[in-house]
Amino acid sequence: MVTKAITAATIGINSCKIEVEVDVTNSLPNISIVGLPDSAVSEAKERVHSAIKNSGFTFPTGKVIVNLAPADIRKEGTNFDLPIAIGILKEQGILIPDDLTIAFLGELSLDGSLRKINGVLPLVSGLKNCGIKTVFVPYENAKEAALVQDINVYGAKHLGDIVNHFAEIPIVKTTVDINKYLEENSQTEYSYDFKDVKGQQKAKKALEIAAAGGHNILMSGSPGSGKTLMAKCMASILPPLELQEAMELTKIYSISGLLQSDNPLMTKRPYRSVHHTASQNGIIGGGSNPKPGEITLAHRGVLFLDEIAEFPRQVLEVLRQPLEDGEVVISRAKNSIKYPAKFMLVGAMNPCPCGFLGDKEKDCTCSDFQIQRYRSKLSGPLLDRIDLIVNVPRLTTEELINTKTKAEPSYEIRKRVVKARKIQAKRYENEGILTNSELNSKQIKLFCKLDTKCSDFMKVAAQKYQLSGRKYDRILKLARTIADLNHQENITVEHLSQALQYRVDIA
Ligand SMILES: [Zn+2]
Missing domain, CATH: 3.30.230.10 (Ribosomal Protein S5; domain 2)
Structure with missing residues (x-):
């Protein structure tokens, strides 16, 4: 039988x-x-x-x-x-x-x-x-x-x-209260807080905009300028996960064997920091028994690549597709599998090999050729997928010892981020997306409308900075987020010029 x-x-x-x-x-x-x-x-x-x-x-x-x-x-x-x-x-x-x-x-x-x-x-x-x-x-x-x-x-x-x-001894049925798990999350404490980061107003604002719209960001600055610390603080200003997102993330961590059995629901947005020596399979996913890589483990959260110019070029090239599609396809002998990979890329790099180009107190010892070769490791197509580029100068001794001005705590920044995200979620409720960074070119035309004044401004900018079509679109999306942070329905020249200053390439 x-x-x-x-x-x-x-x-x-x-x-x-x-x-x-x-x-x-x-x-x-x-x-x-x-x-x-x-x-x-x-x-x-x-x-x-x-x-x-x-x-x-x-x-x-x-x-x-x-x-x-x-x-x-x-x-x-x-x-x-x-x-x-x-x-x-x-x-x-x-x-x-x-x-x-x-x-x-x-x-x-x-x-x-x-x-x-x-x-x-x-x-x-x-x-x-x-x-x-x-x-x-x-x-x-x-x-x-x-x-x-x-x-x-x-x-x-x-x-x-x-x-x-x-037979005769039934097992007790297991039930859980998902909302309780989600509520517990709202009282989460974070290990890193922007209140502990001195100065760096411009970089902090850029990170706030990135968090609000889900934009990719690159910080360029000398060693010791606080780039890594600020990247770690990103987790503390991201909005809480929606139930659907939490379930999606929990599935990823479940197949990766990374869940806790007592509190199985993933309720925090992930922050994954990857070293440049990590293997391509470890970062992208794959292997003979395919497993999600770091880009999938960072889904709906942050993927931090420190010293991004030190990553093998091949790895950076492979990142381009997932950055565009929000998913990664792992090819195998007989079939291929897809993993979601909607992450925010946060990159950090030194401005040059020695690290001190543009520093106020130390001299750069690199030749022009060395600087050019170092930067060329970040290919144009990868840079095209980064929405904000911000210079993070080292603090002067004076700024470092200044204890008078207190920095704004993360929870205050988070409030603004959450508001801006709510505006986006409502605007895109029928579009199947959650943030401005996900807008496709058709949606950009619909939701990032420019009046005559704005389009004239952009015409000049496009010529002056030789913007590619992709870069142009990215500036519009960024301006949309800046407008949302200011609770303004229409994009203005002010928003566009702010967006543009984050797009002019590394100093
Ligand atoms: Zn140098």
Whole structure:
């Protein structure tokens, strides 16, 4: 007799339903798994065999064939252990209802206990979309699974607990209050605050504009000017995550195995800082068992590239596409997968190799050729995707010792950012975007209208600075954000000229 058990497989940050079919034939005792399993799935044989025996059940004596259908989807990971075991137990006549609206996910250890797996949120939400009503998951994954509404979630510690559940000892259903998780977030404390950053008014304003519109920004300045500290402070002025964004982010962190089991919902915008020695796969994503890279882990948050000119040119080139599309496509032998990657790029660089070009107190020791070669590492097309470029000079000794003027705390800046984001969310409610930085050229025409005075101003600017079409559009988007921060419906020449000063390339 062929028995069936339902489970799921992840594809990118989504998933699809998988049927596990089990058949036992009168042949030499053996177990084989077919249906495009990877090595972790193939190893399920050994784990399932031991787990069934050590849980006090008998393992079939003939040849066990396990088919994972549909066969054209690659099955990765260890979540297939439990459904395979359930299929075998059903075959053995153990009383588990033959109800195909119940699904099973989990890794088994040799003694039959269930181990935490990655990707539970995308797996369960995919199952719910396929009409599954009930899901059994490892106990440690139960809260995460219960983030999906309108599906019954049971967290089991042991294979035996699931069999008992259908006999006389039911497992308690897991439920969570998503709003409570989101509320807890609003009281978050941040490790870095703009109140601790002295001076740098212009750079701070630029970062505020970047946060308000979701714009990419590059800071250029000497070592010790506070670029890295200010980048770290960005997290403290970004608006709270909306539920939909939080769920999206949680899916990414779930498949990456980076969630906490006690508080599974990601409620803070990510801040990812990447070193120039990181591998391309680590930054972009990929590998033989593809995993999201830093650009996906920074989704809806900040990706900070310190010393951006030190990154391999190849890596910077690969960043261009995700910066444009908000997603990254990882090609593989048979198919390709997509990961979301809507991040804000915050870059920092020295103005020259020695770092002191334009410094008030120290002399630059670089030749013109060295400076030119250093800057050319940031290709034009990458710079075209950066909306704001701001010079961050080192503070003078006088400015450093000045303790009289207090800097504005992050929560005050954040209030303005949140207001500006609300204006954008309302304006774009039918456009499928959230911020000005996401406007496409058609939407720019619609939402960044210029009066005659403004277009005359831009005509002159375009000629004077030899603006490419892309740069021109970016200035309009930036001006839109500056207008939103000032609660003004129309873009003015004042907004445009402010936007323009952030677009004139590195000093
Ligand atoms: Zn120099």
